[in-house]
Amino acid sequence: MAELDIDVLVFDILGTLVDEPAGIRAGIRALDPSLDDAGTERLLLLWQRHIEDEQRRILDGDRPYAPSDVLDREAAGLVAETAGVDDPAAVAALALSARQLPPWPDTVAGLARLAGRFPLVGLSNASRTALLGIDAHAGLRWHQALSAEDARAYKPDPEVYRLAVTVSGLPPERLLMVAAHSWDLRGAQALGLRTAYVARPVGDPPATSDKFDVYADGLAGLADRLGAP
Structure with a gap:
């Protein structure tokens, strides 16, 4: 043109x-293979909302800048806690799923x-x-x-x-x-x-x-x- x-x-x-959702979804399934599709999607939505909310807080000046790695680790911890998983290695692996897209x-x-x-x-x-x-x-x-x-x-x-x-x-x-x-x-x-x-x-x-x-x-x-x- x-x-x-x-x-x-x-x-x-x-x-x-x-x-992006497919990569994180795969990470959630690896975290807890017993999850059904609905459970996986609920946890994916929890992750996405955390990232969106925290980026908005940073943009609004309500939180000091933090790089995406930090937000991903926070989201992974929140998802793992909700799923009842407390294995630090599993949480770290879930956080890295945000790079395996x-x-x-x-x-x-x-x-x-x-x-x-x-x-x-x-x-x-x-x-x-x-x-x-x-x-x-x-x-x-x-x-x-x-x-x-x-x-x-x-x-x-x-x-x-x-x-x-x-x-x-x-x-x-x-x-x-x-x-x-x-x-x-x-x-x-x-x-x-x-x-x-x-x-x-x-x-x-x-x-x-x-x-x-x-x-x-x-x-x-x-x-x-x-x-x-």
């Missing part, structure tokens, strides 16, 4: 390129295709250490991977998106933020980045009021829209 003049692609990772089926090939035309930047709320594990486990290809830890904040704080702008050395409008979460794209939009929504089963679909530059049903569709080989 010639009308979208961009130089760099910036990707959200959790949920957009990897199936499977890529979506089109992720690896889609990134390789897009990398043939654009520099690719990963921009994640995951800590630097967690991001290394996530990228290695899922086989993600980057030219640069950035962690919100470097801004001591979480998306959608504008300072996180500013990391990608600074690294690129370009005006924000030359960067295209790609995400499955509309709240993430709104945050990028507020700083002047262009935006691309990619539909995923665990994403945050656009509201009727959202106006993103690109809409795609996957990375292949995104590559087609951007003219990637």
